[in-house]
Amino acid sequence: MSDERLDWLCTTVATYRQTVLTAFQQVEDAMAAEWILQEESMPVDQSVKSAQRSLDLSTAQYKAGTADYLTVITPQTTLLSAQRTQLDLLTNRLTASVQLLVSLGGGWDVSRLPSTHDVKTASIK
Numbered sequence: 001m002s003d004e005r006l007d008w009l010c011t012t013v014a015t016y017r018q019t020v021l022t023a024f025q026q027v028e029d030a031m032a033a034e035w036i037l038q039e040e041s042m043p044v045d046q047s048v049k050s051a052q053r054s055l056d057l058s059t060a061q062y063k064a065g066t067a068d069y070l071t072v073i074t075p076q077t078t079l080l081s082a083q084r085t086q087l088d089l090l091t092n093r094l095t096a097s098v099q100l101l102v103s104l105g106g107g108w109d110v111s112r113l114p115s116t117h118d119v120k121t122a123s124i125k
Contacts, residue, residue: 023103030100037093044086051079 055075061067114122 026103027100030096030103033096034093034100037089037096041086041089041093044082044089047082048079048086051075051082055079 055072055078058067058071058075062069062072
């Protein structure tokens with residue numbers, strides 16, 4: 001085997017190795033992101049439930065006439081903030097899920113799909 005051919009082969013193997021290592025790293029990063037975001041969402045979900053209970057209680061007190069409306073506004077603000085955080089975490093979790101699928105080789109690039117003509121001619125053969 002010539003030196004030129006050997007150099008080409010070594011370069012090709014090194015490139016392949018780096019591509020595989022990068023793919024494994026992307027999958028691992030996406031899986032870790034999903035796990036971390038799931039763990040972060042548990043206390044936020046509890047926070048939303050607690051804020052909702054607080055709002056329900058303050059609303060009942062307001063309707064009973066034992067509290068002013070400011071007592072209702074504060075828990076509403078707390079609930080809204082917790083729900084926004086919950087929504088942000090959900091968005092990040094869904095993004096991490098999509099990134100995991102892409103890292104595993106999936107994707108939604110329409111340009112890669114075969115045309116109707118390609119499908120029809122492939123089934124004829």
